[in-house]
Amino acid sequence: MFSKATEYALRATIFIAQKGTEDNKIGIGEISKAIDSPPSFTAKILQALRKNNKIIRSVSGPNGGFYMTEKMRKLPVRAILEAMGENEMLDKCVLGLEKCSETKPCPMHSKYKIIKEQLIELFETKTIQHLADDIKNGAVFINNKSK
Amino acid sequence: MFSKATEYALRATIFIAQKGTEDNKIGIGEISKAIDSPPSFTAKILQALRKNNKIIRSVSGPNGGFYMTEKMRKLPVRAILEAMGENEMLDKCVLGLEKCSETKPCPMHSKYKIIKEQLIELFETKTIQHLADDIKNGAVFINNKSK
DNA sequence: ATAATTAAGGACAAATTTATCCTTAATTAT
């Protein structure tokens, strides 16, 4: 569905929301280990989420790392997707037709549209905080390892 | 959602279903022009759909080209997706977690699952024929050009 | 039979995505 970069962005952000606070920041090493992603590549992604999109924060130096403010945690998942350039995906015709639209639909359009709207609704109503809380409540996971 | 290769596969197959019969085969030139796709790349894809998956047929030589049998036209859209290796996509966790499952779900799992099931249902019930007929009936399009 | 036409298939090229490594800058603790 999404690129690997976006998958890492989602996992990392959720992890930071769950564990990182201003006085307990999390390093890229811990993050990439926890979410099973390549550290340097993940770092790049987090840099962008910070600099361009203000979805997370970071500070350098000892005890530095990443964290999120209350406000940031309340952003919808969609904000991450948007930041990662996945807006096009959520907009796009299944058949890849540039010109597909309500007035000139492709043969999948009407049925696909209904499903896509649910997807968008989901990404817009679920906040990062919600997902982090679910993990804290213990019913749900974000790591990729067996145990 | 899907790769470009899959988009071309879907469009080309629908176009062949709509226009190609055993005694009126369609050449790769006409196909790629109609669906706005790179001819050689599209040819590769159609070769595979023919050889490995028997979703379309072709014959070389003058008046050669691609066509589909009745039976082939009745295949669900899902058959094309499967042929193009998109099964994993329809199965995969939104967050890209290898281990995400009913018993060890990611925080998006339960809601995402419901939507994905609708998507699969759609691809399994819609046949290639259905889509081709919709175009013939004139309400719906598959070309990418303005007029 | 020969020539013409069209798909099959192989080799290769370009573009994009994913990933690594190294140096620099910022921040903190001593």
Place this chain on the structure above:
DNA sequence: ATAATTAAGGATAAATTTGTCCTTAATTAT
């Protein structure tokens, strides 16, 4: 102030996807 720690950022590499081109094989029309 100095040393240690950690993210920022640039350069580059590897892998994958997308795309092209050319030769070969199959088929048909003459």
